[in-house]
Amino acid sequence: MKLLFNIAWTHVSARVRQTLVGMAGVAMGVGFTIMMAGLMQGSQIDFLRQLVDTMPHITVDDERRSVPTQPAEREYAAVQMAEIANVGKRPGIKYPESVMSSLGSWIPGEVAPSVKTTAIIDHGGARIGITLTGIDPRREVHVSKLASQMREGKLDDLSRAPNGILVGEALAEKLGVKTGNTVLLVGGQGIQLNSTVAGLFRSGLKRVDESQIYSLAGTAQVMMGQSGVVNQLRLRLNDPMSAQKVAAQVEAQTGYKSVSWQEANADLLSTFTVRDFIVLTVMGAMLLTSSFATYNIISTITHEKRQDIAIMKSLGMREYAVRRIFIIESIIIGVVGILFGWILGYLLCYGWSKITIFNPLTGTTVPLQIYYSAMHYVVAGGISLLCCAGAAYFPARKATRVHPVDIIRGAS
Amino acid sequence: MTEVALQAVELVRRIEGVVSHTLVNGIDLAVNKGEFVAITGPSGSGKSSLLYLLGLLDAPSEGEIMICGQPTSKLSETERADVRLTKCGFVFQFHFLLPEFTSLDNVLLPMRAAGRMTEGEMRERGLALLGSLGLGEHANKRPNQLSGGQRQRVAIARALANRPEIIVADEPTGALDTASTEQVFSILRDIADQGQTVVVVTHDPALAARADRRIHIVDGKIAEITGRDGGELVCEMGS
Numbered sequence: 001m002k003l004l005f006n007i008a009w010t011h012v013s014a015r016v017r018q019t020l021v022g023m024a025g026v027a028m029g030v031g032f033t034i035m036m037a038g039l040m041q042g043s044q045i046d047f048l049r050q051l052v053d054t055m056p057h058i059t060v061d062d063e064r065r066s067v068p069t070q071p072a073e074r075e076y077a078a079v080q081m082a083e084i085a086n087v088g089k090r091p092g093i094k095y096p097e098s099v100m101s102s103l104g105s106w107i108p109g110e111v112a113p114s115v116k117t118t119a120i121i122d123h124g125g126a127r128i129g130i131t132l133t134g135i136d137p138r139r140e141v142h143v144s145k146l147a148s149q150m151r152e153g154k155l156d157d158l159s160r161a162p163n164g165i166l167v168g169e170a171l172a173e174k175l176g177v178k179t180g181n182t183v184l185l186v187g188g189q190g191i192q193l194n195s196t197v198a199g200l201f202r203s204g205l206k207r208v209d210e211s212q213i214y215s216l217a218g219t220a221q222v223m224m225g226q227s228g229v230v231n232q233l234r235l236r237l238n239d240p241m242s243a244q245k246v247a248a249q250v251e252a253q254t255g256y257k258s259v260s261w262q263e264a265n266a267d268l269l270s271t272f273t274v275r276d277f278i279v280l281t282v283m284g285a286m287l288l289t290s291s292f293a294t295y296n297i298i299s300t301i302t303h304e305k306r307q308d309i310a311i312m313k314s315l316g317m318r319e320y321a322v323r324r325i326f327i328i329e330s331i332i333i334g335v336v337g338i339l340f341g342w343i344l345g346y347l348l349c350y351g352w353s354k355i356t357i358f359n360p361l362t363g364t365t366v367p368l369q370i371y372y373s374a375m376h377y378v379v380a381g382g383i384s385l386l387c388c389a390g391a392a393y394f395p396a397r398k399a400t401r402v403h404p405v406d407i408i409r410g411a412s
Numbered sequence: 413m414t415e416v417a418l419q420a421v422e423l424v425r426r427i428e429g430v431v432s433h434t435l436v437n438g439i440d441l442a443v444n445k446g447e448f449v450a451i452t453g454p455s456g457s458g459k460s461s462l463l464y465l466l467g468l469l470d471a472p473s474e475g476e477i478m479i480c481g482q483p484t485s486k487l488s489e490t491e492r493a494d495v496r497l498t499k500c501g502f503v504f505q506f507h508f509l510l511p512e513f514t515s516l517d518n519v520l521l522p523m524r525a526a527g528r529m530t531e532g533e534m535r536e537r538g539l540a541l542l543g544s545l546g547l548g549e550h551a552n553k554r555p556n557q558l559s560g561g562q563r564q565r566v567a568i569a570r571a572l573a574n575r576p577e578i579i580v581a582d583e584p585t586g587a588l589d590t591a592s593t594e595q596v597f598s599i600l601r602d603i604a605d606q607g608q609t610v611v612v613v614t615h616d617p618a619l620a621a622r623a624d625r626r627i628h629i630v631d632g633k634i635a636e637i638t639g640r641d642g643g644e645l646v647c648e649m650g651s
Contacts, residue, residue: 003524010512311508314469315570316497317525318490405470408504408582409460 004321008328011301018300022293023337026388029290030341030380033283035348037376040279042369044272051268053145054203055261056234057109057243060250061116062093063257092229099254100233107246109237112139113230115220121167121213122184123175130171131212132185133232134220143236146201146214152179153199158216164198165219168209172200187223195219287380290337291387294330298392302326302399309399310407323393323400330392331385338381345377416481417577417609418443418466423475425461425632435461436472437632443611443625445577448604450623451613458632459613460582466611467500467580468492480577497526501571503581503600507563509555515542515566516551522573541569545599561592568599572608579603581612585619597622 012019093099096113103111115134120127137155141147147155151169158164165185167177177183177197185193195215203209221227235250237243243260251258262269302309312322353370418441425436435458443449443466453459464470465477468484471492476485479499484492496502501522509518519538523529529537542551545565555563564584571579581600585593597619604610604624612623620626628636 003521006517007510014512307508308510311510312521312525313493314467314496314502315522315525316493316495316500316574318493321525403470405464408464408469408508 004325005328008325008332011305011325012297012329012332015297015301018297019333022297022333023340025290025293026334026337026384027340027344029287030338030384031344031348033286033380033384034342034345034376035352036279036283036286037380038345038349038370038372039352039368040275041373041376042371044275045371046369050204051265052240052261054149054205054208055264056143057237057240057261058235058247058250058258059264060093060099060233060235060254060256060258062091062231064255065251065257090229091224091226092231093233093254093256096230096233102253103233103235103250107235107237107250108239108242109235109246110139110142111233111235112136112143113217114140114232114234115217115224115230116232117220117224118188119223120186121171121175122186123177123181126175127186128171128174129211132165132215132220132223133212134215134217136217143234145203149201149203151200151202155199157198158214161196161198163193163195163219164215165195166199166201166214167197168212169200169202170206170209171211171213172197174210185223187225189225191223191225193219193223283380284383287384287387290384291334291391294333294388295391295395297333298326298330299395301329302395306399306402306407309402310404313400314404314408319400323396326396326399327389327392330388334385334388337388338384341384342377342381345380415445416442417445417447417479418611419478420462420466421476421478423462423465423477424473425458425465425470426473434632436465438475439629439632439634441466441627441634443578443609445609446604446607448601448610448622448624449612450620450626451611451629452615452617452620452626453629453635457629459629461632462629463580463582463611463613467502467578468496469502497522498574499577501574501576501579503564503567503571503579503584505583505586507555507560507567509563509566509570511555514552514554515547515558515569518555518566519569519573522570526574528574538569538573541572542566545569559592560588561595564588564592564596565599568596568603572603576608578609578611581610583613583615585614585616593619 100111100113113136117132117134119130119132121130135146135158137158140155146166150166153166155166158166163185165183167175172178175183179197179199181197182194183197185195187193201209201214217230221229235246237246240261244262247258247260247263309322313319349370349372352368354367356365356367358365420439420441423436423439423441424434427433427435437458439462451459451462461470465472468477468479472485476483478484479495482495484495487495509515510521513521516535516538519541520534523534523537539548539551542548545568547562547565547569550558550562550566555566558566568584571581579600584600585596588596593616600610600612601622614620624639626636626638627634628638
């Protein structure tokens with residue numbers, strides 16, 4: 001192997017300019033791949049973090065995924081039930097405190113009750129449909145980041161203001177309301193309630209900030225016309241990624257529809273998959289393209305060294321050993337290129353992280369989110385090295401398959 | 413009893429194509445250990461083709477080549493390479509030294525490929541070989557710093573590196589001046605005298621006359637085999 005390395009090193013070191021071009025190609029490919037991976041994963045993680053922070057990890061609603069089996073159906077197989085009406089059925093989760101207590105005993109996280117209804121908010125002639133969520137401020141801090149998302153006022157202000165509500169900044173801007181203003185809430189059954197804006201929040205998600213308001217649970221119950229009702233349980237888990245599994249368990253235990261944050265955002269998450277596929281394809285293409293320079297160099301060297309190849313083979317060196325010389329050459333180019341690529345990738349990531357962009361949705365200027373991971377460097381380097389070895393293999397195989405007699409005769 | 417180092421049995425080398433061409437046509441030949449054989453013949457007669465077959469650089473279309481009694485026709489290309497590495501040494505008309513390597517590194521190349529000695533032993537043998545061929549002070553020079561004769565002597569040293577049984581030389585003096593020619597031929601003669609088998613293709617009748625046997629090839633067949641004293645040993649023209 002030392003012999004092969006010596007010959008390979010002699011070949012590449014004798015062609016400084018070509019070798020440097022090859023190394024630069026590999027370095028660029030690796031560097032930009034690392035940068036893209038960091039940028040892509042950084043933005044994705046940032047988005048998911050916002051999503052996970054803003055929403056409860058699991059929402060248990062007073063709904064069921066399928067119509068419950070009727071007692072008559074269980075008794076008589078031939079009976080077919082149709083057009084069953086829930087006459088006088090009270091909405092909400094039955095015995096919510098008991099359910100919460102039961103869930104609280106085993107779920108790895110916290111659970112809080114809420115009352116969810118729809119309403120129209122009316123202020124100064126502007127009428128906007130909104131989702132009103134009634135909460136218990138003492139429990140809410142355990143299941144959402146609402147307290148930290150407050151821009152004006154505090155969660156506790158809900159209790160202090162008459163029929164207090166917390167409004168998203170974007171919605172407040174649309175309505176032209178400020179903290180302390182009074183707005184009119186109109187419920188689905190025509191119930192009207194004058195409410196005071198006790199504070200403003202900003203979640204970072206446009207659809208939340210424009211259409212969600214919070215009140216005390218009692219206020220929401222009044223709007224629904226159902227005192228004491230709790231129609232939603234909200235769970236926050238220690239490990240957000242386990243939400244799907246826990247949601248299934250909760251649903252199996254309570255019978256109520258339990259939706260994990262992944263299920264609630266399945267369409268969004270599926271776009272990430274498509275985006276990942278596109279970006280990975282682009283990165284693969286970059287690494288492959290960067291190895292073209294190596295292919296060119298090895299092709300040139302094998303062409304120039306046809307006579308040497310013939311002589312080495314005639315002396316008794318095996319074909320694969322001679323082929324290995326050129327693969328070692330490409331690996332030398334690849335390894336040095338990868339090392340420079342790693343440095344370039346880090347510098348690019350660092351540079352990009354210093355760039356700030358204005359988010360028109362949140363109205364803030366934030367730096368580009370870069371995710372630094374050793375795995376990016378390992379994967380980019382590994383793939384690049386494979387591409388380099390592959391790029392060398394084909395010209396090397398072609399060159400070493402040449403019959404030495406043909407070359408020797410041609411030179412004579 | 414004389415030991416046969418190299419034997420060809422009904423050797424045929426045919427180039428298949430639109431028009432088939434027979435380069436070597438049914439040659440039988442036995443070369444004894446320590447014998448110096450010169451192959452002569454006009455251009456295109458098939459003498460180099462025969463040499464490449466004898467040195468296992470090329471594979472026969474028909475027939476058998478035995479090196480030190482070992483049949484080679486059924487060997488794979490890798491096994492043939494191993495036989496070339498250990499039992500054959502090649503010297504070509506042009507030195508074919510690796511240009512980026514020093515004389516010593518070129519001589520060490522077959523030894524390193526064989527990997528049977530330590531680096532120290534290899535260097536010792538390489539320097540001894542170069543010294544014995546009058547190149548001791550040129551060990552660290554590259555081929556472009558050497559004269560034609562010196563390069564060819566380095567090529568001979570490289571051929572001798574793994575102590576092969578057989579040295580195969582294809583017009584080793586073809587590109588040399590008279591003095592270098594004499595020097596190279598003397599070396600090959602000495603090698604044979606020391607017990608290694610030497611088979612040389614040459615155009616030079618004076619040099620061929622110094623071989624133990626001269627084999628004259630015409631149209632891929634042995635036309636005449638002559639002894640060192642000029643006596644005709646075999647005449648197979650038209651056979």
